[in-house]
Amino acid sequence: MTMESSAAEARAAQAKTALDAWVREIVEWHFNPDTGCPFWLDWARGAGWDPRRGVNGFDDLVKFPHFQDEKLRGGPVRRWVPRAYADRPTFVFETGGTTGIPKSRVAQEDFRIDYELFSDTLPDEHFPRGGNWLMLGPSGPRRLRLAVEHLAQHRGGICFCVDLDPRWVIKLIKKGWMEHLKAYQDHVIDQAVTVLSAGHDVKCLFSTPKLLEALANRLEADGSCLKDTGITGIFAGGTEFTPQWNRFAHEELLDGIYMTPTYGNTLMGLAASPPSGPENGYKITYYAPQPRAVLQVVDPDDADRVVEYGETGRVMLTTLTREFFVPRFQERDEGEREPPCDQYPWDGVSGVRPFSRLASATTVGVY
Amino acid sequence: MIHFPILRWGQEYKSLELAKVEHFLTGEPVAEVSQANPGIVARDLRKGANRARDVLREIPCADLLAMVKKGGELFKSADLPLGDGVQTPDDFVRQQSATTGLPEHLCRMNMGKLEYVLAHLDDVLRSLTRRLDYGILTRGYGEEDGVMRSYQATTPVLGMVLPSNSPGVHSLWLPIIPLQIGLVLKPGPQEPWTPWRMAQAFFQAGVPREAIALYPGLGEVGAAVLNNSSRSLIFGGAATVEQYAANPGVQVHGPGFSKILIGEDQVDDWERYLDLMVESVAVNSGRGCINCSGIWAPRHTREIAEAVAERIGPIAPLPPDDPKAELAAFTVPGQAKAISADIDNALKEDGVEEVSARHQDGGRLVPMERCDYLRPTVVHCSSPAAAMAKKEYMYPFVTVVECPQDKMIGAIGTTLVATGLTEDRAFARALLDARNIDRLNLGPVPTTRLNWLQPHEGNIVDFLFRPRAFQQAS
Numbered sequence: 001m002t003m004e005s006s007a008a009e010a011r012a013a014q015a016k017t018a019l020d021a022w023v024r025e026i027v028e029w030h031f032n033p034d035t036g037c038p039f040w041l042d043w044a045r046g047a048g049w050d051p052r053r054g055v056n057g058f059d060d061l062v063k064f065p066h067f068q069d070e071k072l073r074g075g076p077v078r079r080w081v082p083r084a085y086a087d088r089p090t091f092v093f094e095t096g097g098t099t100g101i102p103k104s105r106v107a108q109e110d111f112r113i114d115y116e117l118f119s120d121t122l123p124d125e126h127f128p129r130g131g132n133w134l135m136l137g138p139s140g141p142r143r144l145r146l147a148v149e150h151l152a153q154h155r156g157g158i159c160f161c162v163d164l165d166p167r168w169v170i171k172l173i174k175k176g177w178m179e180h181l182k183a184y185q186d187h188v189i190d191q192a193v194t195v196l197s198a199g200h201d202v203k204c205l206f207s208t209p210k211l212l213e214a215l216a217n218r219l220e221a222d223g224s225c226l227k228d229t230g231i232t233g234i235f236a237g238g239t240e241f242t243p244q245w246n247r248f249a250h251e252e253l254l255d256g257i258y259m260t261p262t263y264g265n266t267l268m269g270l271a272a273s274p275p276s277g278p279e280n281g282y283k284i285t286y287y288a289p290q291p292r293a294v295l296q297v298v299d300p301d302d303a304d305r306v307v308e309y310g311e312t313g314r315v316m317l318t319t320l321t322r323e324f325f326v327p328r329f330q331e332r333d334e335g336e337r338e339p340p341c342d343q344y345p346w347d348g349v350s351g352v353r354p355f356s357r358l359a360s361a362t363t364v365g366v367y
Numbered sequence: 368m369i370h371f372p373i374l375r376w377g378q379e380y381k382s383l384e385l386a387k388v389e390h391f392l393t394g395e396p397v398a399e400v401s402q403a404n405p406g407i408v409a410r411d412l413r414k415g416a417n418r419a420r421d422v423l424r425e426i427p428c429a430d431l432l433a434m435v436k437k438g439g440e441l442f443k444s445a446d447l448p449l450g451d452g453v454q455t456p457d458d459f460v461r462q463q464s465a466t467t468g469l470p471e472h473l474c475r476m477n478m479g480k481l482e483y484v485l486a487h488l489d490d491v492l493r494s495l496t497r498r499l500d501y502g503i504l505t506r507g508y509g510e511e512d513g514v515m516r517s518y519q520a521t522t523p524v525l526g527m528v529l530p531s532n533s534p535g536v537h538s539l540w541l542p543i544i545p546l547q548i549g550l551v552l553k554p555g556p557q558e559p560w561t562p563w564r565m566a567q568a569f570f571q572a573g574v575p576r577e578a579i580a581l582y583p584g585l586g587e588v589g590a591a592v593l594n595n596s597s598r599s600l601i602f603g604g605a606a607t608v609e610q611y612a613a614n615p616g617v618q619v620h621g622p623g624f625s626k627i628l629i630g631e632d633q634v635d636d637w638e639r640y641l642d643l644m645v646e647s648v649a650v651n652s653g654r655g656c657i658n659c660s661g662i663w664a665p666r667h668t669r670e671i672a673e674a675v676a677e678r679i680g681p682i683a684p685l686p687p688d689d690p691k692a693e694l695a696a697f698t699v700p701g702q703a704k705a706i707s708a709d710i711d712n713a714l715k716e717d718g719v720e721e722v723s724a725r726h727q728d729g730g731r732l733v734p735m736e737r738c739d740y741l742r743p744t745v746v747h748c749s750s751p752a753a754a755m756a757k758k759e760y761m762y763p764f765v766t767v768v769e770c771p772q773d774k775m776i777g778a779i780g781t782t783l784v785a786t787g788l789t790e791d792r793a794f795a796r797a798l799l800d801a802r803n804i805d806r807l808n809l810g811p812v813p814t815t816r817l818n819w820l821q822p823h824e825g826n827i828v829d830f831l832f833r834p835r836a837f838q839q840a841s
Contacts, residue, residue, distance in 0.1 A: 176610050178594070213409070217413065220413070221413065242384060244384040245404050247383055252407075252410060253406075281383060
């Protein structure tokens with residue numbers, strides 16, 4: 001064993017110890033009648049066992065069934081608010097909802113904490129402190145819109161936003177109204193170009209691959225380019241973030257602008273990725289913000305089995321914050337399990353894409 | 368393993384995403400195909416589409432014609448670049464068969480068909496342009512017989528979303544280069560072979576590399592080709608046809624619902640036409656939109672169905688390299704099973720009977736380890752009202768429908784090729800006037816026998832060039 005590998009193993013063991021301690025703290029919090037939320041307290045009453053006694057570390061979470069996000073549909077959303085936080089101002093963020101009742105997640109400070117942690121991963125030379133931001137992503141009852149705005153403010157900047165209704169986009173796709181879809185995308189890009197041309201000194205951008213590409217194409221068609229706008233750093237997210245797209249963006253769209261891919265959703269924080277480029281085949285590996293969230297790659301036929309490194313499996317998320325407890329939620333994504341790295345001494349996931357067994361029913365990359 | 372790169376205006380580009388194409392019987396990988404991302408398509412078309420037409424316009428149409436004719440010869444007989452080596456014509460046939468499930472001799476037949484079209488392309492273009500001086504297309508205007516004529520290209524390039532299942536359809540895009548319009552091809556996932564080999568043949572014959580782009584990929588890439596080309600061709604099923612029917616920039620090629628219509632005056636002699644019916648239904652494994660999927664007659668329909676079933680019902684799957692193989696495999700998992708189930712469902716209706724079943728021990732569906740086959744199917748319908756009478760599938764499948772002559776044209780629905788067997792002037796006139804029929808054959812011409820000098824589902828020249836008024840002060 002080399003000194004490097006033994007140091008890495010020590011860091012991983014340390015991270016695991018910290019995770020186990022955090023799990024005990026969070027389980028104690030959520031299942032303590034004085035602090036926990038009505039949903040989990042009710043659940044524990046029916047479960048026939050006391051998680052506060054039965055959970056001594058992360059591995060014991062296997063005693064919980066896989067969280068079903070269907071439970072998040074409909075009200076009262078207060079059932080998710082921890083009793084200890086009942087008097088705090090509460091946000092509700094939605095996901096889905098093109099038809100029917102959307103899934104809701106309550107939040108108070110989580111989105112701020114998650115994005116402040118993420119902020120620590122952003123290099124100041126590309127995301128300058130005090131620099132203004134453009135949020136080129138979904139608006140409405142979405143966590144992302146407020147979270148990006150908070151990120152900008154946390155870093156001393158001001159965030160400009162566009163109106164983008166992803167539910168309408170999904171309807172257009174489902175109806176096959178491709179001309180309307182194109183027109184709506186143009187409408188969103190018009191807003192972005194207007195902000196960028198209005199003297200707001202925007203330095204940082206949040207975007208999805210599709211919108212980033214559309215913005216770059218529009219700017220080039222207008223005789224300009226992304227670099228000319230003054231943007232120096234891009235924070236991007238989306239499951240269509242493939243190595244090939246990453247390479248295409250670096251080689252043909254960004255012209256040296258720094259871009260950091262991320263993976264996240266309403267249920268978790270934000271999984272960041274170490275830099276990627278030609279040296280690693282533009283492979284993007286995401287690491288969860290442990291211990292607040294844990295990503296595992298599991299056997300789709302036996303979700304209790306974490307697959308080997310390099311093996312493909314379904315992404316499983318566990319969220320562990322004082323505001324929200326989500327044990328072993330099987331995401332609609334799959335990917336390959338990756339070993340810990342210098343920056344993140346815990347498992348990661350690469351090649352994230354829609355779970356192939358569900359892919360035909362999923363509309364991805366809508367904005 | 369053979370690798371197909373993306374061709375970005377002739378320049379090879381290896382993607383980080385590779386799709387494997389497998390042998391339909393053994394599952395062995397035959398090739399890996401670089402997958403484009405939609406952004407590449409959009410970007411290339413924005414930057415290079417006009418350049419594609421410009422480089423072609425620097426070469427006279429007549430010279431381009433000579434080049435593509437030469438390309439046809441090379442396509443059929445030369446060793447052409449593929450992967451790290453070369454591909455012989457025999458390699459092409461074996462490889463195309465291996466991934467599409469089409470018997471090798473049918474692949475060879477389609478190869479010959481493409482070469483034939485290219486060899487006669489000057490006649491084809493003369494016919495499609497109505498003998499227009501090509502210089503007028505290049506310049507945009509010119510005088511003919513003392514009359515000023517002006518044609519404006521509607522697009523610098525033609526986008527094409529090509530299918531996997533019918534290599535013969537590539538004949539539709541062969542006339543494009545001599546018209547000085549660039550090519551943007553999105554090959555079918557199982558059939559990268561023809562677009563690649565044809566592009567290589569064209570390059571070797573002198574066609575500028577900047578005039579041709581090739582973007583393998585999935586549906587999003589096809590959508591990018593359509594969205595970023597002013598004019599496109601797409602091949603697909605009924606849903607695709609419906610989606611693009613109202614889009615004037617997209618010419619859709621879907622199911623043909625081609626038919627043989629037998630008139631009152633000929634139906635008592637139906638046996639004279641049996642060979643024609645069998646050929647129309649079964650040639651090329653029934654995969655083409657020009658294959659007949661409906662034989663309509665006012666009487667004797669049961670005897671006709673029995674006779675056709677006796678001829679094609681016994682046809683069974685054979686290995687792809689068997690020169691007697693007449694059936695192509697279904698290589699998409701579950702597709703043949705779904706079609707067979709759909710047929711079973713439609714057979715429940717009164718007056719609908721599968722006549723070919725008694726010629727097929729073990730049934731029409733022949734499941735195999737990695738693919739499936741469907742044996743030729745003949746169904747008798749005692750009325751055109753039966754849902755089955757409107758069915759068409761991608762194998763030798765035909766309904767024989769009893770229908771009075773005077774109700775026939777109203778009941779057949781949209782029909783790509785109709786062969787009208789009649790000498791009755793009134794019925795022939797009605798067929799000529801029927802706007803639901805595209806290609807019309809009057810007399811004993813199989814639906815599958817095309818005259819290449821005539822337009823197919825619209826004249827490609829009219830699609831690519833707009834006649835307009837032009838005056839120039841002297």
